[in-house]
Amino acid sequence: MNIENNKPLVSVLVAARNEEHNIIDLLNSIERLSYPKDCLQILIGNDNSTDKTESIIRNFITEKPHYQLVNITSNSPSPSGEGKGGVLKGKANVLAQLAHHAKGDYYFYTDADIELPPDWVQTMLKYFEGNSVGVVTGVTIVKGNTWFEACQALEWLSALYIIKRLADYKIPATGMGNNMAVSAEAYWAVGGYEKIGFSIVEDYAIFKAIIDKGFEFRQIFEPSIMAFTKPPKNYFEQRKRWVTGGIESRSIMIIPALIQAFALPILLIISILDWKTTLGIFGFNLALNFVGCLKILPKMRLVRLFKYIPIYTVYMYVFWFLQFVNYLLPTKIVWKERQY
Numbered sequence: 001m002n003i004e005n006n007k008p009l010v011s012v013l014v015a016a017r018n019e020e021h022n023i024i025d026l027l028n029s030i031e032r033l034s035y036p037k038d039c040l041q042i043l044i045g046n047d048n049s050t051d052k053t054e055s056i057i058r059n060f061i062t063e064k065p066h067y068q069l070v071n072i073t074s075n076s077p078s079p080s081g082e083g084k085g086g087v088l089k090g091k092a093n094v095l096a097q098l099a100h101h102a103k104g105d106y107y108f109y110t111d112a113d114i115e116l117p118p119d120w121v122q123t124m125l126k127y128f129e130g131n132s133v134g135v136v137t138g139v140t141i142v143k144g145n146t147w148f149e150a151c152q153a154l155e156w157l158s159a160l161y162i163i164k165r166l167a168d169y170k171i172p173a174t175g176m177g178n179n180m181a182v183s184a185e186a187y188w189a190v191g192g193y194e195k196i197g198f199s200i201v202e203d204y205a206i207f208k209a210i211i212d213k214g215f216e217f218r219q220i221f222e223p224s225i226m227a228f229t230k231p232p233k234n235y236f237e238q239r240k241r242w243v244t245g246g247i248e249s250r251s252i253m254i255i256p257a258l259i260q261a262f263a264l265p266i267l268l269i270i271s272i273l274d275w276k277t278t279l280g281i282f283g284f285n286l287a288l289n290f291v292g293c294l295k296i297l298p299k300m301r302l303v304r305l306f307k308y309i310p311i312y313t314v315y316m317y318v319f320w321f322l323q324f325v326n327y328l329l330p331t332k333i334v335w336k337e338r339q340y
Helices: 023-031 052-061 090-099 120-125 148-166 184-189 192-196 201-211 234-247 253-273 275-294 303-328
Strands: 012-018 038-046 067-072 108-111 133-137 139-142 180-183 216-219 226-229
Touching: 012 023, 012 090, 012 303, 023 052, 038 090, 052 067, 052 192, 052 216, 052 275, 067 090, 108 120, 108 148, 108 184, 133 184, 133 201, 139 148, 148 216, 148 275, 148 303, 180 184, 180 275, 184 201, 201 216, 234 253, 234 303, 253 275, 253 303
Parallel strands: 012 038, 012 108, 038 067, 133 216, 139 226
Antiparallel strands: 108 180, 133 180
């Protein structure tokens, strides 16, 4: 804790691999954080980038002592044996190594393609009550102005609202590693990433491990902690990783995901028998989306997204079916130019 400011020291951990087009926006948003800089430690792990990521970071952090660039050139061992070959890979490996440099009382996680809100740190800290809460997750939506990006923003908001409602009943759904904080006590109580082993969804792995250890969790749904992410360049690659991770980790959120995936073929079969029933089901779904967004969009100051709800309703039928088909294809999971 910083005695002068009476505020806890916070370590922000970022894994970056070939992020030359994204990292500067994240760094600028970190500089705009309203939390005192002498209470921040920014750790950025350069994960064998082959582009200009490292040089961009180095130039930015010059004369900024609260930043530290860590070049990740090896894989951490995983004594649990859960990693392939007994080692951690990818983002889990980077975050495991950064944790050994972290000096903070809390570890805040975000991604290189994120833009953070100014009050992110102090708002998240409010929800760590005593020593009982081990992990807090925030809200992230896709940034952009096209219909496809708007549909993804609505999709993320809807999913996170469901997660929030489940959390209100003490039901853990999933973690979200681009907007998440854990106490250092909770992280080391579970042994960190080295102990829990490799997972393609490393954020959910640490989230679940902390809760299984007896710590409480909080899911926050308010605009002061809402971050923005850029739309993925490879949409279906990202979704294959998510579906695979959700099924392997047995997250409760995979249930509504699978229901949504089968909705389109079911609706098409019904339409062959009675197109009016199909139209009625779609209309009911559209009305539900409008009602649900009445609770979400004004609260999050995103009323501009209301006009996209009709196309979003179609998007959920079509793209969730395509995601499931893509998951079934016998192809490798590719993320950040690595195969898993």
